[in-house]
Amino acid sequence: MQLLYTHIYLQIPFYQYYSINRVPYIANTKLVTPKVDIYLLSSKYRFDDSFIKLVVGEHTIDNPNLLVDKKKKYTLAELSYHKDFNTLNSFEATFYDTYNYESRLYSPKYGVNVQIFNHVKKLDIYNEFVCKSSYNSYNNIKIESSVDWTLAVKYHATKDLSVGLRGENLLDKGLKQAYSTLPYAVPVVERKIWLNLEYLF
Numbered sequence: 001m002q003l004l005y006t007h008i009y010l011q012i013p014f015y016q017y018y019s020i021n022r023v024p025y026i027a028n029t030k031l032v033t034p035k036v037d038i039y040l041l042s043s044k045y046r047f048d049d050s051f052i053k054l055v056v057g058e059h060t061i062d063n064p065n066l067l068v069d070k071k072k073k074y075t076l077a078e079l080s081y082h083k084d085f086n087t088l089n090s091f092e093a094t095f096y097d098t099y100n101y102e103s104r105l106y107s108p109k110y111g112v113n114v115q116i117f118n119h120v121k122k123l124d125i126y127n128e129f130v131c132k133s134s135y136n137s138y139n140n141i142k143i144e145s146s147v148d149w150t151l152a153v154k155y156h157a158t159k160d161l162s163v164g165l166r167g168e169n170l171l172d173k174g175l176k177q178a179y180s181t182l183p184y185a186v187p188v189v190e191r192k193i194w195l196n197l198e199y200l201f
Contacts, residue, residue, distance in 0.1 A: 001043045010034040032063040050083035075099045088119035108132035108143075108175075126152040130175075137178035143185055146175040160201075166194040 010033065040057040055078040062071050078096040085091070097110040111132040118125040130148040137143050152166040169191045176185035 002041070004038075004040040004042075006036070006038040006040075008036045010036060035062040036060070049085070050081065053080040053082075054078070055080075073101045088117070088124075090117045091115070108135055108145075122156045124152075124154040124156070126150070132175055137185070139178070139180070139183065141178040141183070141185055143176055143178060144173075146173055147171055148174040148189060160199055162198045164194075164196045164198065166196070168192045168194075 037060045038057065040055060042053065042055040044051055044053040055076070057076045059074040059076070060071060061073075076096060076098050078094060080092065080094040082092040083090065092115045094113045095110070096112075098107070099109075111130070113131075114127075114129040116125075116127040118127075128148075128150040130146075130150075132146045134145040135143050148168075149170045150166070150168050151170060152164065154162050154164040156162045169189045172191045174187060174189040174191075177188050178185045
């Protein structure tokens with residue numbers, strides 16, 4: 001079991017110290033440095049070839065918008081399961097759930113991440129699924145739930161030569177992000193397919 005505590009001060013961007021409408025430039029004396037406190041408690045239970053891990057935590061930010069003395073708080077619960085079938089084949093799944101003490105969500109509330117590593121003869125196969133829930137962000141922009149599937153296959157022709165094929169966001173349903181300056185959400189990841197050739201000298 002581990003208990004971690006982190007206390008940090010967030011650096012204020014230089015441009016926020018001064019107002020572009022005030023010449024000569026005079027420092028903004030009303031700014032308050034944001035402070036962050038992070039508490040994490042984790043516990044891991046091991047089996048012969050697998051383990052279960054539980055992480056709970058709280059994330060508190062004082063003065064997040066610099067000009068208003070206010071506190072924001074988030075909590076997190078994360079449950080992971082990892083299993084090694086052998087040195088080349090493994091499975092890992094992680095589920096997380098978060099709680100924002102304000103009504104507005106600026107990130108997914110819950111999600112699942114699954115990673116599968118397989119080796120079959122001369123093939124290395126990797127699958128990853130990243131699923132995140134929907135939420136309403138800036139300007140009430142609706143961010144739909146997302147499923148990001150990554151698949152990578154590598155064929156070892158010889159001990160020095162290999163050919164690989166990798167696809168990212170294959171379902172074209174990857175996560176989108178909202179910005180305060182845009183009236184719509186922007187994709188974070190694009191659908192891509194990579195072909196590579198690797199030779200070790």
